[in-house]
Amino acid sequence: xxxVVFMQGNEAVVEGALAAGARFYAGYPITPSSEIAELASRxxxxxxxxxxxxxxxxxxxxxxxxASLAGAKAFTATSGPGxxxxxxxxxxxxxxxxxxxxxxxxxSGPSTGLATKPAQADVMQARWGTHxxxxxxxxxxxxxxxxxxxTVAAFNAAERLRTPVFLLSDEIIGRMREGVTLPEPGSLExxxxxxxxxxxxxxxxxxxxxxxxxxxxxxxGPYVFHATSSxxxxxxxxxxxxxxxxxxxxxxxxxxxxxxxxxxGPEVVRSAETGRGCRPGEPVLLVAFGxxxxxxxxxxxxxxxxxxxxxRPRCLWPFPEKELSALLADHGAVVVAEMNTGQLLLEVERVxxxxxxxxxxLRSDGEIITPEQIWETVxxxxxxPRPAAQALGWxxxxx
Amino acid sequence: xxxxYLDYLNEKAMPHMWxxxxxxxxxxxxxxxxxxxxxxxxRKTVVVTGIGCWGxxxxxxxxxxxxxxxxxxxxxxxGIKAYRPDLTVVALMGDGDCATIGGNHFIxxxxxxxxxxxxxxxxxxxxxxxxxxxxxxxAGSRTSTSPYGHAEEAFDLCELxxxxxxxxxxxxxxxxxxxxxKLITEALAGEGxxxxxxxxxxPTYFGxxxxxxxxxxxxxxxxxxxxxxTGCLVKASRPSFEARYAEIQKAARALTGEERDPDxx
Ligand SMILES: Cc1ncc(C[n+]2csc(CCOP(=O)(O)OP(=O)(O)O)c2C)c(N)n1
Ligand code: SF4
Numbered sequence: 001x002x003x004v005v006f007m008q009g010n011e012a013v014v015e016g017a018l019a020a021g022a023r024f025y026a027g028y029p030i031t032p033s034s035e036i037a038e039l040a041s042r043x044x045x046x047x048x049x050x051x052x053x054x055x056x057x058x059x060x061x062x063x064x065x066x067a068s069l070a071g072a073k074a075f076t077a078t079s080g081p082g083x084x085x086x087x088x089x090x091x092x093x094x095x096x097x098x099x100x101x102x103x104x105x106x107x108s109g110p111s112t113g114l115a116t117k118p119a120q121a122d123v124m125q126a127r128w129g130t131h132x133x134x135x136x137x138x139x140x141x142x143x144x145x146x147x148x149x150x151t152v153a154a155f156n157a158a159e160r161l162r163t164p165v166f167l168l169s170d171e172i173i174g175r176m177r178e179g180v181t182l183p184e185p186g187s188l189e190x191x192x193x194x195x196x197x198x199x200x201x202x203x204x205x206x207x208x209x210x211x212x213x214x215x216x217x218x219x220x221g222p223y224v225f226h227a228t229s230s231x232x233x234x235x236x237x238x239x240x241x242x243x244x245x246x247x248x249x250x251x252x253x254x255x256x257x258x259x260x261x262x263x264x265g266p267e268v269v270r271s272a273e274t275g276r277g278c279r280p281g282e283p284v285l286l287v288a289f290g291x292x293x294x295x296x297x298x299x300x301x302x303x304x305x306x307x308x309x310x311x312r313p314r315c316l317w318p319f320p321e322k323e324l325s326a327l328l329a330d331h332g333a334v335v336v337a338e339m340n341t342g343q344l345l346l347e348v349e350r351v352x353x354x355x356x357x358x359x360x361x362l363r364s365d366g367e368i369i370t371p372e373q374i375w376e377t378v379x380x381x382x383x384x385p386r387p388a389a390q391a392l393g394w395x396x397x398x399x
Numbered sequence: 400x401x402x403x404y405l406d407y408l409n410e411k412a413m414p415h416m417w418x419x420x421x422x423x424x425x426x427x428x429x430x431x432x433x434x435x436x437x438x439x440x441x442r443k444t445v446v447v448t449g450i451g452c453w454g455x456x457x458x459x460x461x462x463x464x465x466x467x468x469x470x471x472x473x474x475x476x477x478g479i480k481a482y483r484p485d486l487t488v489v490a491l492m493g494d495g496d497c498a499t500i501g502g503n504h505f506i507x508x509x510x511x512x513x514x515x516x517x518x519x520x521x522x523x524x525x526x527x528x529x530x531x532x533x534x535x536x537x538a539g540s541r542t543s544t545s546p547y548g549h550a551e552e553a554f555d556l557c558e559l560x561x562x563x564x565x566x567x568x569x570x571x572x573x574x575x576x577x578x579x580x581k582l583i584t585e586a587l588a589g590e591g592x593x594x595x596x597x598x599x600x601x602p603t604y605f606g607x608x609x610x611x612x613x614x615x616x617x618x619x620x621x622x623x624x625x626x627x628x629t630g631c632l633v634k635a636s637r638p639s640f641e642a643r644y645a646e647i648q649k650a651a652r653a654l655t656g657e658e659r660d661p662d663x664x
Contacts, residue, residue: 023482045650056503092467226465
């Protein structure tokens with residue numbers, strides 16, 4: 001039997017990281033993520049791992065990248081101000097194709113903002129925070145259990161794709177306590193970075209494998225290699241020509257798209273499951289992630305006779321647009337609930353493309369979004385007419 | 400069979416990108432000769448660079464190498480060394496890279512006494528971006544961004560490293576090749592953080608803007624610069640970060656067994 005333990009979301013992140021094989025952490029303390037640093041400092045040396053507290057978050061992600069190049073599964077944790085400082089080196093990890101996990105326990109901003117209060121306002125920063133065209137992978141837990149399981153998934157994705165992966169938690173999820181079922185040791189499916197095979201003299205650190213991801217050696221092993229933040233060829237040697245740049249950028253960006261095949265998909269909860277049926281075209285589709293999704297779920301429980309479906313992306317980037325799009329046909333309206341001024345909303349509107357009315361229940365005052373606020377928005381949007389299908393040239397069930 | 404500096408030189412990347420009269424090529428030769436003197440295994444050696452003219456040196460070595468972001472070479476190097484203490488980790492940085500944008504990492508790497516050898520090419524300016532002033536530009540000097548003379552005082556990198564707690568601190572110039580090779584070799588062979596600051600001319604910018612003449616004049620005046628303290632300035636034997644952390648790992652293992660809480664002691 002797997003043991004059930006009572007723990008905090010931030011603690012579950014560390015347990016998930018250790019279970020995934022993480023042996024290196026470098027960070028700089030910041031509320032509301034500091035419990036991750038504290039537990040990492042306690043647990044890592046005991047399993048032969050390393051905890052480093054660096055002089056700032058720039059150095060923290062730098063050390064994580066260095067350790068990962070030396071073969072470690074490595075991670076760091078922070079919140080808004082630190083996540084901002086990390087952005088340049090997140091791009092470095094993208095360019096060097098170095099696996100690592102960056103946990104952002106989101107708090108209210110901008111700047112120091114409401115330093116101890118929750119927000120979900122770093123969604124777009126996770127997507128576009130570092131400069132240049134790049135892939136982005138971000139997972140968002142809504143429970144302590146998922147702080148564990150999505151941390152494991154984040155490491156698996158980072159290793160498989162050779163790219164940084166974000167875990168976007170928030171002050172509520174990170175700080176709350178719930179029961180967690182810890183899997184039996186050895187029962188988790190763990191992914192290791194693709195390793196080179198063949199003679200050392202022929203190793204090309206940036207020659208893509210079958211899925212576009214090049215095999216990664218570790219400093220200190222039999223393969224000697226060169227990695228550079230500048231545009232580079234398959235040998236990792238700087239190359240300035242347009243053809244190399246075009247192929248590197250398109251390959252890097254494509255990696256996150258292919259990630260959709262194995263990243264945790266969205267959870268879809270229909271109110272039918274809570275006892276009532278719903279007629280096609282009528283139910284309201286709630287879209288929410290992280291702590292806001294808990295309030296959205298509560299709306300459904302509070303109003304069982306009003307058909308609703310919760311669409312809860314566990315992976316925010318790349319956005320699961322196919323799954324969302326497929327649901328639009330049998331819903332009369334969409335309500336996006338998030339603790340910011342409308343970030344995921346932009347993605348949902350893009351996917352909906354005018355096919356159904358999209359309304360938003362937003363909050364950015366450092367307080368949790370309430371089921372009542374979402375319910376008000378549901379009632380308001382349910383009164384809006386659905387756009388005529390023909391007028392939009394949109395076929396039922398099509399995309 | 401012992402190696403020579405040529406075993407560590409990536410000849411395919413020649414000719415290098417440095418200007419005629421630049422000292423970087425000489426520093427590279429001394430570094431690679433020091434590798435050879437210690438017969439370093441290229442597989443167990445990692446060269447980390449930031450961004451700058453000297454920061455391009457990673458292209459020219461046959462060891463493992465990583466070229467990172469401006470100012471952050473020591474952060475990457477710290478992660479590598481902390482996870483793999485058995486590797487020789489070298490950080491190559493310009494004065495801007497090391498002491499200006501990367502100044503915070505520099506003092507903390509020295510304080511932490513992590514086993515990295517920093518070889519810093521100090522040419523008193525940002526060569527790569529066109530000769531703007533850095534934290535080692537002497538007060539009064541002209542640079543691309545101090546056209547009327549520089550209003551700030553310069554850092555003494557060796558004093559900074561000493562005060563921060565580095566185990567080994569040395570200064571030399573590109574005009575003193577034998578000394579340069581010997582100091583880099585000593586730095587690489589020791590434990591803890593080591594700094595070798597190499598004074599080197601940038602005739603293209605600093606020399607031209609300060610009317611120091613061409614490369615021959617600049618090299619001659621550097622060789623005879625009055626009052627420049629060179630040689631090994633600090634040699635201490637504090638335990639390195641890695642050595643101390645290995646003790647912590649041992650203690651943590653003993654204390655926790657598997658799951659015991661260290662607070663419950
Ligand atoms: C974050 C960031 N800021 C600015 C730059 C532009 N930049 C590249 S190299 C450099 C200065 C290099 O000077 P130094 O480190 O002294 O090395 P040198 O070129 O003189 O060898 C600057 C400002 C950059 N690459 N990254
Ligand atoms: S610009 Fe200055 S530092 Fe850069 S290569 Fe030329 S001489 Fe050397």
